Amino acid sequence: xxxxxRDRLKAFLTLLPSIILIGIFVYGFIGNTIWISMTDWGxxxxxxxxxxxxxxxxxxYRDLFTGFLSSGFRQDLVNAVYxxxxxxxxxxxxxxxxxxxxxxxxxxxxxLRTIFLYPMALSFIVSGTIWRWLLAPQGGVNVLPxxxxxxxxxxxxxxxxxxxxxxxxxxLLQIFLYIVAFVLILIGLWALKKRPCRAIKFWxxxxxxxxxxxxxxxxxxxxxxxxxxxxxxxxxxxxxxxxTIWQYSGYTMALYLAGFHGISQxxxxxxxxxxASSTSYYRHVAxxxxxxxxxxxxxxxxxxxxxxxxxxxxxxxPDNAQTGHPALTMYMTTFRxxxxxxxxxxxxxxxxxxxxxxxxxxxxxxxxxxxx
Amino acid sequence: MSTTSTATASRITPGSILLYGILILLxxxxxxxxxxxxxxxxxPPAEIDLSTAWELPSKFHWSSFYDALTLLKSNIxxxxxxxxxxxxxxxxxxxxxxxxxxxxxxxxSELVFTLFxxxxxxxxxxxxxxxxxxxxxxxxxxxxxxxxxxxVVYGLPITSLIFRNFYTQIPTALIESARLDGxxxxxxYTRIVFPxxxxxFVVTSLWQVTQVWNEFLWGICLTRHADNPITVGxxxxxxxxxxxxxxxxxxxxxxxxxxxxIYIFLGxxxxxxxLAGSVKE
Numbered sequence: 312x313x314x315x316x317r318d319r320l321k322a323f324l325t326l327l328p329s330i331i332l333i334g335i336f337v338y339g340f341i342g343n344t345i346w347i348s349m350t351d352w353g354x355x356x357x358x359x360x361x362x363x364x365x366x367x368x369x370x371x372y373r374d375l376f377t378g379f380l381s382s383g384f385r386q387d388l389v390n391a392v393y394x395x396x397x398x399x400x401x402x403x404x405x406x407x408x409x410x411x412x413x414x415x416x417x418x419x420x421x422x423l424r425t426i427f428l429y430p431m432a433l434s435f436i437v438s439g440t441i442w443r444w445l446l447a448p449q450g451g452v453n454v455l456p457x458x459x460x461x462x463x464x465x466x467x468x469x470x471x472x473x474x475x476x477x478x479x480x481x482x483l484l485q486i487f488l489y490i491v492a493f494v495l496i497l498i499g500l501w502a503l504k505k506r507p508c509r510a511i512k513f514w515x516x517x518x519x520x521x522x523x524x525x526x527x528x529x530x531x532x533x534x535x536x537x538x539x540x541x542x543x544x545x546x547x548x549x550x551x552x553x554x555t556i557w558q559y560s561g562y563t564m565a566l567y568l569a570g571f572h573g574i575s576q577x578x579x580x581x582x583x584x585x586x587a588s589s590t591s592y593y594r595h596v597a598x599x600x601x602x603x604x605x606x607x608x609x610x611x612x613x614x615x616x617x618x619x620x621x622x623x624x625x626x627x628x629p630d631n632a633q634t635g636h637p638a639l640t641m642y643m644t645t646f647r648x649x650x651x652x653x654x655x656x657x658x659x660x661x662x663x664x665x666x667x668x669x670x671x672x673x674x675x676x677x678x679x680x681x682x683x
Numbered sequence: 684m685s686t687t688s689t690a691t692a693s694r695i696t697p698g699s700i701l702l703y704g705i706l707i708l709l710x711x712x713x714x715x716x717x718x719x720x721x722x723x724x725x726x727p728p729a730e731i732d733l734s735t736a737w738e739l740p741s742k743f744h745w746s747s748f749y750d751a752l753t754l755l756k757s758n759i760x761x762x763x764x765x766x767x768x769x770x771x772x773x774x775x776x777x778x779x780x781x782x783x784x785x786x787x788x789x790x791x792s793e794l795v796f797t798l799f800x801x802x803x804x805x806x807x808x809x810x811x812x813x814x815x816x817x818x819x820x821x822x823x824x825x826x827x828x829x830x831x832x833x834x835v836v837y838g839l840p841i842t843s844l845i846f847r848n849f850y851t852q853i854p855t856a857l858i859e860s861a862r863l864d865g866x867x868x869x870x871x872y873t874r875i876v877f878p879x880x881x882x883x884f885v886v887t888s889l890w891q892v893t894q895v896w897n898e899f900l901w902g903i904c905l906t907r908h909a910d911n912p913i914t915v916g917x918x919x920x921x922x923x924x925x926x927x928x929x930x931x932x933x934x935x936x937x938x939x940x941x942x943x944x945i946y947i948f949l950g951x952x953x954x955x956x957x958l959a960g961s962v963k964e
Contacts, residue, residue, distance in 0.1 A: 314867065321868040322787035325779050329839050330795060336836045337802040340810040340817075347812055360819070412706055417699075425950060426710045429717075431957065432946040434897030436914040437935045440921045441716045444723065444928055450733030451719065458737070557713065565954055610804070611960075618806035621899040625918055641808045646904055655812050662809040669804040677797040 341662065348372070348655035357649040364652075371656035376483065377535050384657065385480055387635035389542040393476070394552060394636065395616040401556035403608055406563025411593055413564070414571045424568070428561035435558070439625025442554040443469070446626075468550030469627045469634060477543030483535035485525050492522030494667075547633035551626055558622075559615070563608050570601040610672045617665050637661050724748065724932040731928050744929075751920070751933040757909070758916030759937070762896060765827055765912055769834035770891040774884055776835070777842020781883075782876055784843060785850035786858050787868070796847065803840035807900055810837075818905060825907040833905065834895050841894075842887050845959045849883035850876065882952070889949060890956035893942050913938045 348371055350364040375381050409427055413420055430438060445451035446468035453464040478486065495518030502510035525532075574597055582592045598605075620638040627634045629643055637657050645654030723731060724747050726740040752759075784796050814833060815824065823829030853876065861871050899914040906912065911919075917938050921931035946953050 315862075318862075318868040319787065319789060322783045323789060325868075326783045326795070329776060329780050329799075329843070332836045333799055333802055333839060336810065336814070337805065338798075340813040341805070343813040344809050409709060412702060412709075415702055417702055417706060423706055423710060425947070426713050428950075428954070429943065429946060430713065432893060432942045432953070433939050434899065434914050434942075436897075436899050436918050437939045438716065440917065440931050440935045441720045443921070444736075444932065445716055445719055447733060447736075450736050454734060454736070557716070561713070562957065565957055569954075569958055614804050614806065618808060618900075620808075621914070624899070625921065628922060638806065638808055641811075642900070642904065645812060651812055658806070658808040658811065661806045665804065665806050669801065673797055673801050673804070676800070677793060680797075681793050 344655045344658055344662075347652055348659045350652050352652040352655075353648075353650040357651055362651075367652075371653055372660070375653070375656055375660065382480075382540055383632060383635065384637065384640055385540070386542050386545075386632070387637045387640050388660070390545055390548055390634070391617065391619075391636050391638075393544040394548060394619065395613055397552045398555050398559070398616045399609060399612050401552065402559040402563050402612055403605065405556065405560040406608075407567050407598070409560065409564045410567035410571060413568055415589075424564075427564055430558040431562050431565075433558065435621035436625045438554060438558050439622040442550065442557075442622075443626045446550040446554075467547070469547050469631070471546040471549075472633060473546045474541075474543035475546065477541045480540040480542055481534040481538075482529070482532075484532045485529040488521050488525035488532075492518045492525065494518075495521065545633050547627070547631070551623055551634055554626065555616070555619070555622060559612060563612075566604050566608055567601060570604045571597060574600060606672070610668055613668050614665060617661055720932045720935055723928050724936055726929055728927040728929055747929040747933040748937070751930050751937060754920060754930070755913060755916045755934055755937065758911055758913045761827060761906075761910050762913040765830055765834070766892055766895045768827075768831045769838065769895045770888050772831070773835045773838035773842050773891055774887045776839060777887060778846045778877070778880060778884065779872070780839065780843035781846020781848075781850050782872055784847040786853075786855065786871075786876070796843070799840045799843055801840075802837065803844070807837070811900070811904060814901075815904060824905060826910050827906070830901055830905050830910075830912070833901050834891075834898070838891055838894070841960060842891065845887045845890065845956065846880070846883055848959060849880070849886070853879060885949070885952045886956045886959060889945055889952050890960060892945065893953070893956075896942055 352364045499510045499514030641657040727744040818824040818829040902912040902915045917934045
């Protein structure tokens, strides 16, 4: 028995260095960044080994969301939201579609799979560089129609200044409440089947109340800015979104393909015997069964879209305001403008958004593991 | 789509024509950037023109590769050192961690494992400033050792995860009987677990090599010019205002080549790493 307890100690000691490293480099650093974001670290002496830092509370955040000069950051944030949504829809939609096609076992499946997945092996800098050339104005993709005898496109892929789906930032609070209500209702509907009582009490009820309040009392809510400021979906980001979808739909394809192969042939035959067509087999049997895969794809892709930095850097350079993203602004603010406190605040905003997805996911994984 | 089994797929039906038609179109879309990169890299600079970008070069012009190699040589050397060191260290540590997490669970080990996993999903911007400060205070800022440290630490979550899932497949009975025979913590690892780990090491190393080789954010924030990895070198090569596109395209091909070769020749392990990276239990 003493032997066994000594082994347990050895096991723990083996893990200890990693625990310490992760503790400092992940949790300690996150805490440190939160602290930095509440100081005024920046300016001339910023790079001194012991820089002067004063606690200023939440001023950096207030400035980012409502300050007069930070409208660029707000546009970046809006870009990031549209970017995430379109990347998720595109990569999951196309990936699933290709996986269903390959699941029909066409000839040359191996070769096709290799072709669809190879972008995943590339660095974002590499794919960004190549796509920048492909999306050059008056070149690349734009001249493709001429080979079919059509006039060339003249879309400005990465430099357009047009925006669609605009909204007024003054209504920030109202929009925020709508989003909260929407998320709560979504979670509620999802949990309805498992624990109806809890779902209504904790998710659906509050969601409906908040949503109704934002709708009815919207005009009474304080406005975020003293003047109108419109933000929308920049068409210049479209090229970057296409390049990222190109890079990641092979990944979702691989996930779904592995999932489809994991479904037993018996189940499939049974569905077919019951008169299900291919379409209804995928719609009602296969895709619902792969819900865990869809959830991990959503988590991983949202994480990727939030830290998206390299591909934008490579495609439009760091100075293009139209295609900005908080991940890129964070780098520029911190390492080019030496405004460390503001950079830390941007990083924490990104982290908070990411945590909304990750924390529930990681917690549910933990529950599954400890139960099983 | 009526083609559901292999028997009907080989017959020509409207469904299978549609299936192959869509697949071929999609394949062309996915290959388009690769074609463009190769064609542009092989053209002499004078022949590169937006309107003829899709056309093949009149004759192959290999010197762009030579020029790009000269410009990126020191970056490639840095990246090789970085990738080899970071991958080796993080897979060894990950293997030991995975061994503990799967076979020597203690009270709270699942919680520790979950806290590890969380580190995999944070946007790295959130740790960038303290990382920069810490490396500076440790006198590691600017060179490769600091970058290696960062890659080892932030690689731990994924390598521990892959090895943990891999070692769960080793029957616990095997470990138990070895313990009855008097084997301790380390001798079980060196005599039983480690020899069975080769596929696990292949999968984890391929994943880490890909990640480290392709990484950019830390490369640009934590290294000085002399030690910039290949991604930073390529970004600088392509970032100038009046670029002649043959150089960045040749550079892209060279930066992509090592990982692409791994993918083509060891695709099965590459995909296993990819799937393991998505926290499949």
